[in-house]
Amino acid sequence: MSDKKAEPYIKFRCKDVRVHYGQNEALHGIDIEIPDNGVTAFIGPSGCGKSTFLRVFNRMNDTIEGARVSGSILMDGEDIYDKNLDPVLLRARVGMVFQKPNPFPKSIYDNVAYGPKIHGLTTSKAEMDHLVEKSLKRAGLWAEVKDRLKSPGTGLSGGQQQRLVIARAIAVSPEVILMDEPASALDPIATAKLEALIDELKERYCIVIVTHSMAQAARISDKTAFFHMGDLVEFGPTEMIFTNPGNSRTQDYITGRTG
């Protein structure tokens, strides 16, 4: 599982990805290759298009009125914008965690069980119980909630809610987990827990995370992409981006002169 090869497998290959909101072009042709098993961070100032780009990978932009995506995005060599591909199946393979924790106003158990239930992944109650337990364990929440699985998910603390949402995503066995500023609504302690969890999860899943915090990107990611004004300015190993950026705009941003 943790055998890291010298040449990592590429999960997503993107060529000339453009996203339009109505007349407005939000992303101006992004070319990027995102490796499997590892954390790729998208950083950049507000409005640079990093969140928009993240939502390209599970076609969440489809749900936005007037949004259009062009270019080619290949996941395992397969075009995810193919007409014959149902976004429902894509989203089962590419899970997502949002900025604001958004557990369903249902019990903790039902939150986790919802995905497997609609996809029909289990055949019995026992199997579902097992899957819920496994998912909550992987999300590092089991110990805290095992005695109150029937209580509402919205009653948990912010950090717990965010881990519940991760468990909900894990339950449908995705290959990729997208995270859109997952720690921005959390306090430092909850953030530290979440980062430790991300560190564990990257062994199993390809994680793409958008973050405002450069320190966070530096702490948890293996590769970092810097976006600015709808362009991918620079993409490379995290140490390189933060210590020796090749582009002056990156340099200005990470040293705090812009953004």
Added chain:
Amino acid sequence: MSQIENPETKSKKKKNRKSGKKPHKMTSLHNSEAALLRLKKRRAKEGRFILWGRLAIGFAVASLMWLLFSLVGTGYTAFTQHFITLDVKLEASILDPTDIRDPEKLRAANYRRLIQTSMQAQIEGVTDRKEKRALFNLVSASGATNYVRQKVYKNPNLVGQTLTVTVPTSDEVDQLLKGYIDRETPEARRKVSNQQIEWIDELVDRGVIKPKFNTIFFTGTDSRDPELAGIASAVVGSLMLLSVAFILAFPIGVGAAIYLDEFAPKNKWTDLIEININNLAAVPSIVFGLLGLAVFLNFFGMPRSAPLVGGMVLALRAFPTITIATRAALRSVSPSITNGALSVGASHVQAVFHHKLPLAAPGILTGTIIGMAQVLGETAPLLMIGMVAFVTEIPTSVMEPASALPVQIFLWSDSAERAWSERTSAAIIILLLVLITMNGFAIWLRNKLEKRR
């Protein structure tokens, strides 16, 4: 002006700070004379607004109270009515001279004579024909005769016996005893003669005429005689109307709202539909009645006065209300919930039905109940489709002629006799009670569902 004061205030501030005197006496940009004046003005504005608000609330409450007091004040007396207890000798010579006990013959017999005789037994010395008629007029003519007729028809063996019956007095006696007919009015302009008043007082003294709870008002149907009129057929008709309107308007209204909000493409056509649905809510209800008359009655040839047609027309009235409420409720659900569902691979329909709709349910149900309350109070469209019929039987199906509570109120309010006035108010009280109950139920339901979130 504040800028001009600036240099001075600054220097004063410094002085004060050094001397360490009470800081609130300092004059600066925000606590100079002018600033205090401005603050006072702002506070006065606020005070005026609050006063205005309280006046408005006070006016509203006062109007409501006045309405309720006047309704209850005139209406409560209708819940009791005066009844007279008579011993009716069921003489065979009058009822069944041929002595064959044929029920049909028994039915057609002269019960009026029997009642007259028993009335004369109560008051002695009434011999004159005119006086006899005046005496008979104290009792509800059709009420008493029909009551005895039904008894005998059901049980012909009663013939020959004496039956003690308690029947309503005529509405004039009732109104006189309730104090609505003024005894001081000159006899010529009074519905009850001096002699009748004498008899009535005597009968009351002897306990023959007594007030009782007016069950007839709840079990009876519409009648020409106020003392026999009740709201039962109107209530049943209204319930039928409500059911039909709900069965039609709820699925259509909610379905249209979900489709328009979630699935319809956003273009000129859907905009047009949206505007039209909103306008539909503002269309005068009588227009719906005309539509029902033209389409349902004239074109499709459906039965007149039937709750089915009335319910269909009122469904048209209620569905825009339900649609608008549903759309507002759907929009109030946070998109993050939908996103959460979509992100684990729920289809759009699943996201809406599993997550959005349950969260919107309190709003949808509240809107629906408000729509239904509108339906319950609607009168004008029912007039157009013939639901103003004089209905003396409780309808048993939605195809039979029926009345509705508001229409019944409308009809009674139009009648001349004094006794109708209190019954109109009483019927309004019942209607309002039903409406309050419905709204209370809506509030209870909303609180209950919202707690579940």
